[in-house]
Amino acid sequence: MMDAFLFVGLPYIALVVCVVGCIWRARQNRFSMSARSSQFLEDRQLLFGSTPWHIGIGVVLLGHIIAGLLPRVWSSILTVSGALFVIETVGVACSILALVGLGVLIFRRITSARVQAVTTGMDLVVVGLLFLQVLVGLLSAINYRYGSAWSTGTVVPYFWGLVTLNPDMTYVTGFPVLFKLHLVGAWLLILLVPFTRLMHVLVVPVHYLWRAPQLVIWSNARRRREAIEATIQAESRRQFIKGAAGLAGAGGLLAIGVSQKVVGYFRGPAADLEAESALLAKKLHRLQQTAEERALELERQRNDMILVARYADLQDAKGKYFIDYQMAPGLAFKGKDGLPLLISAKCTHLGCTVASDLDAQGRVLCPCHVSYFDVVTGKPNEGAPAKKPLPHLAWALVDATGKVVISKRPGSPPEGSVPAETLPQLSLYITKPPARIA
Amino acid sequence: MKLSRTLEQTEAYLGERFPVDKLNYASMVQKKEVPVHRLSWAYYLGGLALFFFAVQVFTGLMLLFYYQPTVSDAHASVEYITEHVPGGALVRNMHAWASSLMIAAVMVHLLTTFAMKAFARPRELTWVSGVLLFGITLGLGFTGYLLPWHQVAVNATKIGLESVEQIGAYLPGAMAEWPRAVKETIQGEATVGQATLSRFFALHVIILPLAMVGVLGLHLVSVQLHGMSRGVDEEPRRLEKFFPTFFIKDLSVWGVAFMALFVIALCVPFESFYAFPLFEPFDPNGSTPDGIKPEWYFYFVYYPLEILPYWVILLGSGVAGMVLLAAPWVLKNTTRKTLQLLAILAGIYLLVMTICGEQIYHLFKS
Numbered sequence: 001m002m003d004a005f006l007f008v009g010l011p012y013i014a015l016v017v018c019v020v021g022c023i024w025r026a027r028q029n030r031f032s033m034s035a036r037s038s039q040f041l042e043d044r045q046l047l048f049g050s051t052p053w054h055i056g057i058g059v060v061l062l063g064h065i066i067a068g069l070l071p072r073v074w075s076s077i078l079t080v081s082g083a084l085f086v087i088e089t090v091g092v093a094c095s096i097l098a099l100v101g102l103g104v105l106i107f108r109r110i111t112s113a114r115v116q117a118v119t120t121g122m123d124l125v126v127v128g129l130l131f132l133q134v135l136v137g138l139l140s141a142i143n144y145r146y147g148s149a150w151s152t153g154t155v156v157p158y159f160w161g162l163v164t165l166n167p168d169m170t171y172v173t174g175f176p177v178l179f180k181l182h183l184v185g186a187w188l189l190i191l192l193v194p195f196t197r198l199m200h201v202l203v204v205p206v207h208y209l210w211r212a213p214q215l216v217i218w219s220n221a222r223r224r225r226e227a228i229e230a231t232i233q234a235e236s237r238r239q240f241i242k243g244a245a246g247l248a249g250a251g252g253l254l255a256i257g258v259s260q261k262v263v264g265y266f267r268g269p270a271a272d273l274e275a276e277s278a279l280l281a282k283k284l285h286r287l288q289q290t291a292e293e294r295a296l297e298l299e300r301q302r303n304d305m306i307l308v309a310r311y312a313d314l315q316d317a318k319g320k321y322f323i324d325y326q327m328a329p330g331l332a333f334k335g336k337d338g339l340p341l342l343i344s345a346k347c348t349h350l351g352c353t354v355a356s357d358l359d360a361q362g363r364v365l366c367p368c369h370v371s372y373f374d375v376v377t378g379k380p381n382e383g384a385p386a387k388k389p390l391p392h393l394a395w396a397l398v399d400a401t402g403k404v405v406i407s408k409r410p411g412s413p414p415e416g417s418v419p420a421e422t423l424p425q426l427s428l429y430i431t432k433p434p435a436r437i438a
Numbered sequence: 439m440k441l442s443r444t445l446e447q448t449e450a451y452l453g454e455r456f457p458v459d460k461l462n463y464a465s466m467v468q469k470k471e472v473p474v475h476r477l478s479w480a481y482y483l484g485g486l487a488l489f490f491f492a493v494q495v496f497t498g499l500m501l502l503f504y505y506q507p508t509v510s511d512a513h514a515s516v517e518y519i520t521e522h523v524p525g526g527a528l529v530r531n532m533h534a535w536a537s538s539l540m541i542a543a544v545m546v547h548l549l550t551t552f553a554m555k556a557f558a559r560p561r562e563l564t565w566v567s568g569v570l571l572f573g574i575t576l577g578l579g580f581t582g583y584l585l586p587w588h589q590v591a592v593n594a595t596k597i598g599l600e601s602v603e604q605i606g607a608y609l610p611g612a613m614a615e616w617p618r619a620v621k622e623t624i625q626g627e628a629t630v631g632q633a634t635l636s637r638f639f640a641l642h643v644i645i646l647p648l649a650m651v652g653v654l655g656l657h658l659v660s661v662q663l664h665g666m667s668r669g670v671d672e673e674p675r676r677l678e679k680f681f682p683t684f685f686i687k688d689l690s691v692w693g694v695a696f697m698a699l700f701v702i703a704l705c706v707p708f709e710s711f712y713a714f715p716l717f718e719p720f721d722p723n724g725s726t727p728d729g730i731k732p733e734w735y736f737y738f739v740y741y742p743l744e745i746l747p748y749w750v751i752l753l754g755s756g757v758a759g760m761v762l763l764a765a766p767w768v769l770k771n772t773t774r775k776t777l778q779l780l781a782i783l784a785g786i787y788l789l790v791m792t793i794c795g796e797q798i799y800h801l802f803k804s
Contacts, residue, residue, distance in 0.1 A: 266503065
């Protein structure tokens with residue numbers, strides 16, 4: 001019987017009284033619809049009471065309204081565990097915020113003589129009831145771990161049953177006492193709306209968000225002057241705070257972004273087996289290349305003769321690259337006389353490596369600054385950036401037994417002779433130039 | 439008696455150049471003022487170069503964590519930074535872009551201070567240290583270019599070093615061998631190889647930055663001691679406080695510079711201006727690929743070098759270098775008007791050679 005009154009009778013009474021009462025009050029006494037301001041009586045405690053209270057209760061109410069009006073949206077959001085976590089955290093934090101704010105407001109109403117002067121009994125009832133309501137709500141949220149999605153299967157159907165004139169209190173009669181208290185508190189508050197300052201909920205001054213700040217003062221000449229000064233000061237402070245906040249924000253973002261990059265950079269890449277083995281293979285290959293080059297260098301320091309190619313591999317028009325005794329590139333051609341023609345491939349201009357293809361005039365090109373070198377004389381073309389000729393290199397042809405058959409030093413005729421038909425069996429070597437006289 | 443007079447003169451000379459009595463908070467920070475006139479924008483350039491240097495130090499230290507200065511690993515490690523390390527491409531790109539921006543800032547700073555006759559007494563030593571800093575900056579650019587060890591880097595370095603050797607052809611007698619000895623000392627071996635890489639690494643990472651910090655300290659202290667030079671003949675419109683007014687403006691310029699650098703480094707890889715195969719690792723046995731050239735900030739000597747006989751370049755750059763270094767004494771009595779004209783001409787020359795150098799080269803060569 002008691003339940004039937006509390007969860008069916010009381011709600012209908014409350015809703016009817018609320019709707020009728022609000023319409024009546026809006027028609028009879030429009031200017032009483034807002035909460036009467038006491039800011040000019042006391043504004044310091046008000047700031048620390050009213051602001052947290054309204055922010056906190058706004059967010060919490062928003063959660064209740066979404067859950068009540070759009071239960072499916074609400075429960076689908078809550079299936080994401082991250083969202084559930086955020087909503088629960090924000091909900092509890094805002095309840096605490098609201099509770100603290102309300103505490104300050106109650107303290108202020110009771111202790112400030114000036115505020116006392118304008119406080120009605122109803123104000124105290126409302127404020128006390130609100131405090132209890134939020135406290136009970138917070139306690140039940142913390143005490144019972146049903147989670148935010150729980151309401152969509154219990155309170156919400158009960159609420160919609162009431163609205164559709166099809167009340168079903170079985171949803172709520174089995175609730176723990178705390179929950180029942182919270183429900184009853186809610187209906188009582190709704191019942192009280194037309195008779196108290198609570199009615200200001202229906203006329204939220206949203207446009208305050210965009211309008212210029214206003215200062216409520218007693219008006220006389222001195223006050224006005226002071227107000228102007230205060231406004232100027234407040235404005236410059238606002239400017240400074242805005243600037244500082246901008247700087248701090250931008251600097252903070254910059255710091256976060258930079259440190260995120262820096263930390264990631266120093267931690268290094270996450271291990272990726274494939275990428276790492278590819279990298280290792282590449283490094284091994286390069287090391288082998290380097291080792292080969294070192295071997296070439298050592299060979300040139302130790303040996304008097306070094307194999308360049310088999311004679312049979314030489315061509316007329318395309319040179320074969322090799323590394324000469326200076327560790328610089330050289331080119332080996334088959335000359336017009338059938339004998340090898342060995343020439344340095346290091347451009348005498350700035351040391352680029354010349355290309356290996358002969359053009360129609362028997363010249364090779366240095367691609368860096370376009371010098372053409374005649375391979376027979378070694379001379380660059382007229383007007384080329386290179387002035388000095390490419391030097392020829394000493395060579396020797398060696399037969400299968402390792403005996404030098406014919407050899408040539410630049411500037412002197414070949415020593416020895418060889419029949420043309422045995423040439424293809426021979427191998428081409430470069431020979432060590434005489435040590436430079438220091 | 440003679441000696442003591444020389445000493446006195448030296449003391450008086452140095453005392454005027456380094457007024458140590460001003461070495462205090464009040465005159466270096468509280469009283470310093472910046473004149474406001476039509477060339478005031480030039481006062482930001484030195485700070486900007488300093489900022490880019492700081493970026494270089496920071497990103498350079500970061501790169502040191504992964505870079506390996508050996509011929510077999512250098513290219514692979516740079517590739518590793520670019521492709522695998524989180525944010526590595528950004529860091530490397532910032533280092534590359536900031537180097538260019540720093541050199542650009544230093545060049546414009548040099549031209550504007552020249553035009554403003556900021557080297558006039560008592561700022562001679564500030565100017566000389568500035569010219570030294572310019573040289574060190576170019577040296578950092580040249581040595582840093584080799585470190586990734588790709589085709590362009592190695593071949594361009596080879597060419598650069600060969601041109602040192604070429605000076606020998608113009609020197610008499612035994613001196614003809616000196617440039618080659620110098621080249622081989624820098625190079626460390628017969629061709630550009632591991633020894634060169636190690637030496638350039640040491641130069642780029644330790645020696646030149648240390649030299650830079652030393653000279654920079656001198657430069658900055660003398661700037662703070664003397665305050666900003668007036669820079670123009672007419673009276674400045676007004677003076678503004680260095681601290682905090684100008685300093686905050688300086689900071690905002692740096693902020694904008696950092697944002698610009700960050701966005702560029704994020705969006706435009708520095709390498710995108712070169713043909714692809716040039717960034718293959720250097721192959722000592724291959725032929726030199728086409729299109730080898732130095733970084734843009736050497737175009738102003740590179741293209742003339744390609745077109746004109748070598749001795750003209752040698753003579754020209756020698757004279758220009760001497761005049762730059764000795765400007766406070768050589769150009770002591772030159773008016774600001776003439777100096778501005780000279781600076782504008784030099785600026786036009788630099789711009790034309792940097793932007794259209796290649797076209798001019800082809801014009802002369804075909």
